[in-house]
Amino acid sequence: MPSSESSAQYSKATRLLAEAIGTAHVRTDEDTRFAASFDNSRYSFMPDAVVLPRHEDDVAEVLRLANEYRVPVTVRGAGSGSAGAAAPLHGGWVLHLAHWNSIEIDSAASMAYVQPGAITGEVDVAAAKHGLFYPPDPSSVKYCTIGGNIATNAGGLRAAKYGVCRDYVYGLEGFLPTGEFVRWGGPVRKYVSGYNMKDLWIGSEGTLGVITKAILKLIPRPTVRHTFLLAFDSDETALEAATALLAEHVVPSVFEFLDIQTVTCAERRNGFPVFPSADLGTKTPLTPAILLVEVDGHAAVVTEDSIRVRTWAQKYALAFRETGDAAEAEKLWNVRRTCSQAMFQLGNAKLNEDIVVPLRSYVPLIRFTREIKQRTRLATPTFGHAADGNFHIHIMYNRDDADQCRRAEEGIFMMMKKVVELGGAITGEHGIGITKSPFLRLQHTEAEINAMLAIRKALDPNGILSPGQIFDVTSIWNYQPVKVTLPWDKH
Numbered sequence: 001m002p003s004s005e006s007s008a009q010y011s012k013a014t015r016l017l018a019e020a021i022g023t024a025h026v027r028t029d030e031d032t033r034f035a036a037s038f039d040n041s042r043y044s045f046m047p048d049a050v051v052l053p054r055h056e057d058d059v060a061e062v063l064r065l066a067n068e069y070r071v072p073v074t075v076r077g078a079g080s081g082s083a084g085a086a087a088p089l090h091g092g093w094v095l096h097l098a099h100w101n102s103i104e105i106d107s108a109a110s111m112a113y114v115q116p117g118a119i120t121g122e123v124d125v126a127a128a129k130h131g132l133f134y135p136p137d138p139s140s141v142k143y144c145t146i147g148g149n150i151a152t153n154a155g156g157l158r159a160a161k162y163g164v165c166r167d168y169v170y171g172l173e174g175f176l177p178t179g180e181f182v183r184w185g186g187p188v189r190k191y192v193s194g195y196n197m198k199d200l201w202i203g204s205e206g207t208l209g210v211i212t213k214a215i216l217k218l219i220p221r222p223t224v225r226h227t228f229l230l231a232f233d234s235d236e237t238a239l240e241a242a243t244a245l246l247a248e249h250v251v252p253s254v255f256e257f258l259d260i261q262t263v264t265c266a267e268r269r270n271g272f273p274v275f276p277s278a279d280l281g282t283k284t285p286l287t288p289a290i291l292l293v294e295v296d297g298h299a300a301v302v303t304e305d306s307i308r309v310r311t312w313a314q315k316y317a318l319a320f321r322e323t324g325d326a327a328e329a330e331k332l333w334n335v336r337r338t339c340s341q342a343m344f345q346l347g348n349a350k351l352n353e354d355i356v357v358p359l360r361s362y363v364p365l366i367r368f369t370r371e372i373k374q375r376t377r378l379a380t381p382t383f384g385h386a387a388d389g390n391f392h393i394h395i396m397y398n399r400d401d402a403d404q405c406r407r408a409e410e411g412i413f414m415m416m417k418k419v420v421e422l423g424g425a426i427t428g429e430h431g432i433g434i435t436k437s438p439f440l441r442l443q444h445t446e447a448e449i450n451a452m453l454a455i456r457k458a459l460d461p462n463g464i465l466s467p468g469q470i471f472d473v474t475s476i477w478n479y480q481p482v483k484v485t486l487p488w489d490k491h
């Protein structure tokens with residue numbers, strides 16, 4: 001909470017900003033402020049105003065006044081982030097850039113020039129008109145923005161084959177926290193002039209600069225894909241099979257793992273089994289662990305990869321289905337698409353982490369999730385990207401039950417400690433924000449944190465951009481998330 005002295009400063013600065021860029025672009029009504037007060041994590045912190053800049057000069061003015069009056073500024077895209085990084089923890093101004101959404105394709109250079117508010121899926125649609133492809137595909141692809149993706153270095157389902165957001169950024173334009181305009185990189189494929197500030201901005205969760213333009217790499221669009229859905233009698237056999245496929249150096253474009261707890265939720269929600277018992281060769285119904293595998297590329301490559309995946313499936317899976325038809329593939333995807341929402345049968349709240357572990361730690365990790373299930377007496381459904389070890393581990397609980405909340409909190413701490421012990425990372429794609437700030441010191445030494453803080457201090461001496469995010473420990477357990485339905489909840 002800002003002090004009364006700060007509040008008076010913020011009010012004065014807000015008045016001056018409205019005079020400078022127009023009252024229509026500085027919103028102070030309750031509804032607009034509330035809508036910008038939280039992201040997908042739903043932890044709400046009210047800003048003093050929401051700023052909708054018209055052009056770059058407005059952004060410069062926002063930062064000039066913010067530095068003069070020490071007003072916190074939180075940059076916002078679509079607010080689909082899951083770590084609370086777009087929540088204005090200490091009030092101040094939300095700099096809303098979702099309406100800056102132009103997309104221009106340079107087909108010959110295979111590049112896209114985009115504003116930060118461009119929706120990720122729309123960049124790919126624009127690329128497709130030129131036979132090009134923008135691969136990064138967070139599951140929120142229909143809603144999230146390129147600015148948010150760059151600031152979180154978003155990953156997605158296709159990351160194992162195609163990489164993450166960082167691998168597709170040639171250049172960035174924007175403003176330092178102190179308000180100066182800068183360009184990092186450019187419309188060139190090679191660039192080693194000076195420090196690599198572009199990559200420092202990528203994944204910095206809105207704390208090191210405001211991105212106002214990006215130059216993105218596009219690649220030739222794959223023309224064919226083939227999809228497999230496989231059943232296994234245990235989580236371990238599924239993960240061991242996944243390791244065996246990777247050892248053959250097949251690189252699927254999608255390689256999703258769903259543990260038995262997750263598949264159980266999806267089957268209950270859908271009202272039918274993913275694989276009928278007859279297919280699994282069992283007399284009684286069996287809920288399997290699942291792998292979803294997709295290969296893509298040119299026809300000849302897909303044919304060859306499909307043969308290798310089929311041979312592997314015949315060796316390891318209890319049963320499998322496959323298709324090269326897009327509509328049929330959608331049916332195979334159903335269990336993956338429904339599993340996240342389906343988990344809410346197990347509790348009205350979930351701790352949803354996006355940890356990443358090395359290949360050798362897949363089986364120890366999944367065993368540990370079940371150990372936590374036993375120790376906390378709370379469900380721990382887990383699914384995720386089997387090719388890069390980025391698993392979404394969950395603890396389901398009832399928020400109204402204080403004892404369950406305590407057990408969930410203890411469970412998630414044990415889980416995060418284990419992930420680090422296994423050589424992994426506490427976040428593979430969502431970032432730290434506020435929700436993972438309690439675990440940051442499990443991952444990093446004091447020296448590492450001090451190095452990061454020194455960079456932040458050098459670029460943002462007045463602590464303007466997203467103060468409190470990442471490094472301050474926010475005990476999110478003490479906050480009640482707001483009850484709202486967000487656009488992606490309906491899918």
Ligand SMILES: Cc1cc2nc3c(=O)[nH]c(=O)nc-3n(C[C@H](O)[C@H](O)[C@H](O)COP(=O)(O)OP(=O)(O)OC[C@H]3O[C@@H](n4cnc5c(N)ncnc54)[C@H](O)[C@@H]3O)c2cc1C
Pocket residue numbers: 039040074075076077078079080081082085086097116137138139140143144145146147148149150151152153154155156157204205206207209210211212429430466488
């Ligand atoms: C259903 C669902 C599925 C998801 N699946 C995935 C997934 O598969 N992979 C994945 O990586 N994430 C996933 N996410 C998380 C989220 O969509 C991503 O983190 C996304 O990159 C956030 O984009 P956004 O536009 O919503 O950003 P916001 O939530 O608005 O902001 C996120 C961060 O970016 C900063 N920021 C935004 N714009 C700028 C800018 N122009 N300049 C500087 N900083 C900026 C903000 O300050 C904040 O720190 C999912 C979320 C949902 C709701």
